[in-house]
Amino acid sequence: MKQPIDNYWQLKLQSVKENLESNNFEVFIADSADQAKETALNDIIPPLNAESVSWGGSMSFVATGLFHALKDNEHMEVLNTFDKSLGFEENMELRRRSLLVDLFITGTNAVTETGQLVNLDMIGNRVAALTWGPKNVILFIGRNKICTDLEEAMLRVKNYAAPVNTMNLDKKTPCREKGFCHDCSSPERICNTWTITEKCFPKKRIKVVLINEDLGF
Numbered sequence: 001m002k003q004p005i006d007n008y009w010q011l012k013l014q015s016v017k018e019n020l021e022s023n024n025f026e027v028f029i030a031d032s033a034d035q036a037k038e039t040a041l042n043d044i045i046p047p048l049n050a051e052s053v054s055w056g057g058s059m060s061f062v063a064t065g066l067f068h069a070l071k072d073n074e075h076m077e078v079l080n081t082f083d084k085s086l087g088f089e090e091n092m093e094l095r096r097r098s099l100l101v102d103l104f105i106t107g108t109n110a111v112t113e114t115g116q117l118v119n120l121d122m123i124g125n126r127v128a129a130l131t132w133g134p135k136n137v138i139l140f141i142g143r144n145k146i147c148t149d150l151e152e153a154m155l156r157v158k159n160y161a162a163p164v165n166t167m168n169l170d171k172k173t174p175c176r177e178k179g180f181c182h183d184c185s186s187p188e189r190i191c192n193t194w195t196i197t198e199k200c201f202p203k204k205r206i207k208v209v210l211i212n213e214d215l216g217f
Helices: 004-022 033-044 059-064 066-070 088-100 125-131 150-169 174-178
Strands: 026-030 052-055 077-079 103-107 110-112 117-121 136-142 193-197 206-211
Touching: 004 026, 004 206, 026 033, 033 059, 033 066, 033 136, 033 206, 052 088, 059 066, 059 103, 059 136, 077 088, 088 125, 103 125, 110 150, 117 125, 117 150, 125 136, 125 193, 150 174
Parallel strands: 026 206, 052 077, 052 103, 103 136, 136 206
Antiparallel strands: 110 117, 117 193
């Protein structure tokens, strides 16, 4: 068989897509981060008629280029929680307001092959928006986030995604130094709130873009 690796990922992504859809998510598959951005801009966002947009921390979202395409959008109110010029309290207030936007965009820490989303948050604004609040949510998910089951997903988050993210954010935690979870009590701990999203309600509120590339942590 020619290109067995490509064939493997096409089959894997299609299977995850079908399982997510059976859990009431709306799902798209993109071959690349750039195609994921175009899918969002051309197929997902226009029918929503969204008047406001915001986002939660996600390297996958930034990698698609959609952040830069939307941050200065003149047709929507943009609540840019990535604005580094904001003070802490000002940023927290913007994150609270972001829970009531028409469209919220982020990623996920892991997705199981059976179609469950697994996330672990520091502040909780990202998982709060995923759970309830914004009218619609778009998730960008690289193929590297796919895990066999909940156990593997949670291990991935604790012993890979979280340590790498603490390194990226320069947090003072044991996992930053050792590379694996210590279940610490550090003031800068980023692992505070778990969510497992088994099904989407209302149906298709959460739109998932599965990307045939490794993206994010």
